[in-house]
Amino acid sequence: MPGTVIVGAQWGDEGKGKIVDLLARDSDLVCRYNGGPNAGHTIVVDGETYKTRHMPSGILWGKECVIGAGCVVDPGVFIEELEEFESRGISTELVRLSGNAHVIMPWHLAIDGAGERRLGDLQIGTTRRGIGPTYADKAYRLGIRLQDLFEPKILRQKIEVALAEKNLWLERVYGEAPIELEELASRYEGYAQRLRPYFADTSLIVDRAIVDGKRVLMEGAHGTLLDIDHGTYPFVTSSSTLAGGACPGLGIGPTRIDQVIGVAKAYVTRVGAGPFPTEIEGPDQDRVRELGGEFGTVTGRERRCGWLDLVALRYAVRLNGITSIALTKLDVLSAFAELPVCTRYELRDGTTTDEFPAHQSDFHAARPVYEVLDGWGDGSLGGDDLPPAARRYVEFVEHELGVEVSWVGTGAERERVLVR
Numbered sequence: 001m002p003g004t005v006i007v008g009a010q011w012g013d014e015g016k017g018k019i020v021d022l023l024a025r026d027s028d029l030v031c032r033y034n035g036g037p038n039a040g041h042t043i044v045v046d047g048e049t050y051k052t053r054h055m056p057s058g059i060l061w062g063k064e065c066v067i068g069a070g071c072v073v074d075p076g077v078f079i080e081e082l083e084e085f086e087s088r089g090i091s092t093e094l095v096r097l098s099g100n101a102h103v104i105m106p107w108h109l110a111i112d113g114a115g116e117r118r119l120g121d122l123q124i125g126t127t128r129r130g131i132g133p134t135y136a137d138k139a140y141r142l143g144i145r146l147q148d149l150f151e152p153k154i155l156r157q158k159i160e161v162a163l164a165e166k167n168l169w170l171e172r173v174y175g176e177a178p179i180e181l182e183e184l185a186s187r188y189e190g191y192a193q194r195l196r197p198y199f200a201d202t203s204l205i206v207d208r209a210i211v212d213g214k215r216v217l218m219e220g221a222h223g224t225l226l227d228i229d230h231g232t233y234p235f236v237t238s239s240s241t242l243a244g245g246a247c248p249g250l251g252i253g254p255t256r257i258d259q260v261i262g263v264a265k266a267y268v269t270r271v272g273a274g275p276f277p278t279e280i281e282g283p284d285q286d287r288v289r290e291l292g293g294e295f296g297t298v299t300g301r302e303r304r305c306g307w308l309d310l311v312a313l314r315y316a317v318r319l320n321g322i323t324s325i326a327l328t329k330l331d332v333l334s335a336f337a338e339l340p341v342c343t344r345y346e347l348r349d350g351t352t353t354d355e356f357p358a359h360q361s362d363f364h365a366a367r368p369v370y371e372v373l374d375g376w377g378d379g380s381l382g383g384d385d386l387p388p389a390a391r392r393y394v395e396f397v398e399h400e401l402g403v404e405v406s407w408v409g410t411g412a413e414r415e416r417v418l419v420r
């Protein structure tokens with residue numbers, strides 16, 4: 001099965017980094033196909049914690065790592081990331097950057113922050129890393145791509161054209177200071193020197209690898225419900241987070257994908273604003289947050305916590321064509337005697353459904369209908385087998401979704417996973 005996509009099946013932070021790291025050992029190439037430094041993927045090895053922002057989670061195994069055209073790159077953050085890995089003895093020599101990936105520029109950061117401030121109570125709660133404005137400029141064809149950095153004349157001209165418009169917005173609409181051309185152009189020319197060795201034809205690399213029968217992992221960032229087209233718009237990110245996004249995001253065709261692994265927590269979290277039917281009311285929300293360490297990797301914000309939502313997960317199975325599931329953080333639920341699991345939504349008209357509502361207002365008003373499963377008591381998920389009640393929880397998920405749960409996460413460390 002050479003082409004495997006690993007995709008977040010909820011609202012992000014499902015533990016994708018850990019699962020990608022686990023599977024990367026036996027892979028040849030690991031690729032990121034969407035998003036930028038709004039992602040934060042955590043991998044824990046031998047008591048050391050590594051956090052990736054742009055970098056594919058295969059980096060720790062020294063695998064060839066691709067950052068595809070569908071990504072957006074903040075060169076300053078990316079260079080910091082390179083330096084961080086190198087200083088910890090991890091080679092970045094096999095990292096490959098697509099020249100078609102768009103560059104996050106300082107005005108994107110300024111506009112992301114100012115736009116959110118202006119929205120006030122209506123804000124999305126973005127990571128303020130300039131993601132939305134960068135993808136907007138890409139679609140508007142005003143973007144600067146990584147390959148532009150390597151041509152100083154083109155770079156300067158593109159910055160000039162962009163600044164003519166962006167400074168108007170910054171000054172007149174958002175009341176912010178304008179950005180100065182010279183300092184910016186020379187800073188980005190400096191970045192170009194550092195990035196040049198990583199620049200490669202990544203579409204060709206990925207396609208060749210698959211054709212040659214190598215094992216390629218494609219690592220989605222964020223999650224299904226944050227997808228720009230099918231997520232809980234407008235409370236979404238600005239890229240295609242779904243498994244299918246791996247094709248345009250890397251420059252390969254759909255026939256190159258053999259399997260899709262959906263990563264889901266055994267409960268649900270969400271950072272930022274937006275509807276969340278199974279969000280827990282009362283002290284159990286804080287308990288899940290504390291036990292699960294549910295604070296944002298990128299922003300440190302508290303993650304909102306909820307019980308497992310199988311209606312939303314069923315939607316994720318559909319949108320991604322998920323062929324198997326990695327269910328992470330089951331250990332966090334060990335503290336609870338009873339575990340509500342949402343199997344249906346009750347809609348405004350009193351009817352119930354097990355399918356994700358197609359209309360936003362139905363979703364906003366949806367009330368979860370729970371089945372309550374038994375907890376497994378003392379919390380010992382350390383062994384080779386799951387205790388009976390934990391196995392029943394996992395089998396319940398499989399039965400409801402019609403998809404196998406092939407991995408169960410029982411702790412943050414690399415080896416804390418049961419392969420079923």
Ligand code: GDP
Binds near residue numbers: 329332
């Ligand atoms: P990602 O963005 O999907 O890669 O997920 P994050 O890294 O942002 O958040 C997941 C968090 O859960 C990280 O702190 C992981 O170290 C941790 N984690 C992953 N799997 C497990 C697990 O099975 N159990 C526990 N307790 N923690 C886990």
Ligand code: IMO
Binds near residue numbers: 011013040273
């Ligand atoms: P990983 O890859 C969780 C959320 C933000 C916000 C919305 C839009 O670590 O799972 P953006 O900055 O992208 O414009 O913010 O999307 N968001 C994430 N939430 N995990 C992520 O990434 C996220 N990336 C974006 O919190 O609600």
Ligand code: MG
Binds near residue numbers: 012013014041042
């Ligand atoms: Mg994360």
